Amino acid sequence: MSTALTAAITTTDTGLDELALVRLLHLVSPALPIGAFAWSQGLESVIDNGVATDADSIERWVGGILRHNLTHLDLPLLLRLHCCALHQDVAALEYWNDYALASRETHELYQEDTQLGRALWQLLKRLEIRTHWTGTDEPISLLTTFAEAAVHARVPARATAIGWLWSWLENQMAVACKALPLGQTDAQRILQHLMPEVPACIERAAALNDDELGASYPGFAIVCSNHETQYSRLFRS
């Protein structure tokens, strides 16, 4: 391997070393046993109500949530939580955890975040990975546990955010493949379209001030609320 190439691999913006990369891949794998596959974050609802009917409309929905909701809320929160875990600032970790939980618009979105957060936290405990979270019985956001796991794995903040987005995107495609059903190749094409947007989303998220956090819109909250009474459901949100 040329020295130039080696340098390119080891000094990317994300500053990720090889062991950290392996651990990040472990963390974002759909095979991670926390049950993320059971939740759709409103996507099943828009498939049911006829808003998302084909590859184009799925891409518009998922792309919109990515650019707005995730870029202005989940990503900047994840970056903050990562920083708190890295500097072992437990009070700030709890503050942003509270913030994340208060930002979940509906019952199911709150359930999703806290059940996945709890499941990952328990997995970390079973793997004897130490976390800074002390509130044993307190509800914990998946963002908080994910940040803790990433810091333990020595994954830097931006790489953590990229991993988070990727696992979310992949999960949304899995939902679309089951619920629409969307063809596998169409799903891959949507991923291919949205992947180049990921760095810009991280960039935007990293630039937000605390008072610029959040992008909750009535359309998304209405869709997610109505999933609670959807007649036939494969997913829990």
Place this chain on the structure above:
Amino acid sequence: MTDTTLATCPKTAPREWPASLTLALRRDGERTVLARNRHQGPLRVQRPFHPEGPGCCHLYLLHPPGGLVSGDRIDIDLDAGHGSHGVVTTPSSGKVYRAAPTGEAQTQATRLSIADGARLEWLPQDTIVFDNARGVMSLDIDIQGSGRFLGWEMVCLGRAAGQHPFRSGSLTQRLSIRRNGRPWLIERTPIHADSSAISAPWGLDGKPALATLAGTLTHLNDSEQRELLAEVREQLGGWSAGATVTRDLLLVRLLHSDAEALRHVLQRLWQHLRPALMNCAPSLPRIWAT
């Protein structure tokens, strides 16, 4: 530019008129009294009403200029003390006028503090956001212990059912509810006229009128909450509204093509919820009828 566009900025609008209002409701025997009523600028409460009996105090927030121009800032602080019960509303729609080309944002910041054992109903009429406005509106609600809240925020982008649509400008809305000092609900909704959020189904779905209704359900058990939620859903029907109960909070989000219709949906819903949430009979503030 047509005359109608120019007309959206009233020629008589005053320049930069900061206004603030500090109110406190207190329980005095059987009566809820307005124990503090301080104002700066044109925003005020003339006098409290007790149309439902002494225990419940109705307040009308009056703002004769009717709206905000560039650089304006309205601050409202209301403190509901232990055992008090307040109903707050406005006589007409608030307005966020077109901003001056180099103008600063138009800001309205409301802080409601609800003590343990207090009840507060926050029912302002809608805020009409004119084309080219730069509105920043926040509602911060701080609830202690068994304090109860029922209220809404209602906004209409543009005017008169499509005659003066919201083509440029922005509105940032923020709703924050805290319980015993910790975040309970945080909603921040940034709306730019040129954003895809305006038309996207995850955003405003092409509808100019939007609202969030929130009510505390800490005094109800799980099955009572479920029953209430089912009733709310039955009232709402259709796809342009969604109701949920999360962490003892009832949250209803609504989108509508018509602000007037949205207001009626909210008023009906409020009447329906009042007995269960506030322990009192449905009633309509008289000022809504005028």
